[in-house]
Amino acid sequence: MSDAKIRLYVDQPLGQGQPVPLTQDQAHYLFGVMRLGPGAGVLVFNGRDGEWRADVAEVGKRGGTLVCAAQTAPLRLPPDLWLMFAPIKKARTDFIVEKAAEMGAARILPVQTRFTNSERIRQDRLQAHAVEAAEQCGGTFVPEVADLVPLDRLLDRWPADRRIMWCDETLLGARAGLLEGAGQGPARGFEEEPKRPSPGPWAILIGPEGGFAEAEQERLRRMPQVVPVSLGPRILRADTAAVAALALWQSVLGDWV
Numbered sequence: 001m002s003d004a005k006i007r008l009y010v011d012q013p014l015g016q017g018q019p020v021p022l023t024q025d026q027a028h029y030l031f032g033v034m035r036l037g038p039g040a041g042v043l044v045f046n047g048r049d050g051e052w053r054a055d056v057a058e059v060g061k062r063g064g065t066l067v068c069a070a071q072t073a074p075l076r077l078p079p080d081l082w083l084m085f086a087p088i089k090k091a092r093t094d095f096i097v098e099k100a101a102e103m104g105a106a107r108i109l110p111v112q113t114r115f116t117n118s119e120r121i122r123q124d125r126l127q128a129h130a131v132e133a134a135e136q137c138g139g140t141f142v143p144e145v146a147d148l149v150p151l152d153r154l155l156d157r158w159p160a161d162r163r164i165m166w167c168d169e170t171l172l173g174a175r176a177g178l179l180e181g182a183g184q185g186p187a188r189g190f191e192e193e194p195k196r197p198s199p200g201p202w203a204i205l206i207g208p209e210g211g212f213a214e215a216e217q218e219r220l221r222r223m224p225q226v227v228p229v230s231l232g233p234r235i236l237r238a239d240t241a242a243v244a245a246l247a248l249w250q251s252v253l254g255d256w257v
């Protein structure tokens with residue numbers, strides 16, 4: 001067990017004896033804010049080489065160096081699950097990205113639908129939220145946050161083998177149907193013990209405040225990859241729906257099983 005408490009995402013390769021140069025921001029955080037000195041331990045990960053305990057070797061105002069001492073955790077990849085959602089207000093969009101990273105989405109794709117409120121996103125800021133979420137939840141992987149893309153364009157080249165769990169508010173209160181879509185026979189509801197399927201590639205789709213337009217709904221219904229799913233008898237806000245859908249998927253097909 002390592003006594004190091006601080007977890008830091010870094011860009012550099014990690015391995016025994018590997019020096020890790022720090023950016024100015026990282027040096028400010030470790031030495032200015034957290035008051036670490038030479039020899040102190042930090043846990044570092046880069047999304048590729050697992051987690052390592054690294055010791056402070058050089059302290060500077062504008063930089064510094066850590067040196068990797070020992071691996072403390074292997075790389076743990078999440079299931080091959082994307083989260084597509086229509087961005088809403090800034091704080092709620094930040095929340096969705098943070099929670100998606102914590103809940104084990106492998107990729108986060110903000111999508112522009114007919115009724116999406118915002119026309120642009122700050123991809124770099126959202127990516128930073130995903131990094132922070134991975135740092136705090138003990139993850140060794142950081143999901144990529146893609147730039148905003150129109151839903152129609154994404155569906156035009158949608159891979160044949162990637163199923164879509166479409167959170168469809170028009171199904172309000174119907175049985176969830178996720179197991180049916182996963183090739184497990186008729187929907188059995190979530191109270192029964194599911195046989196663990198090999199889930200393969202999936203994506204969750206959450207709409208904006210205004211829901212999906214008629215034409216979008218028709219298109220989604222025609223796609224063989226799409227599994228329409230209800231999230232219960234109440235209309236959830238998009239941010240609540242994203243967390244509920246991720247929990248549902250993870251508990252039936254993902255790494256909670």
Ligand code: SAM
Pocket residue numbers: 166167168169170171172173205206207208209210211212229230231232233234235236237238241
């Ligand atoms: N304006 C829409 C309406 O009144 O029908 C509600 C949109 S809801 C705030 C935002 C998104 O969350 C929906 O597009 C859907 O993807 C998801 N969602 C919310 N509640 C849901 C439910 N009970 N079942 C399935 N999806 C739901």
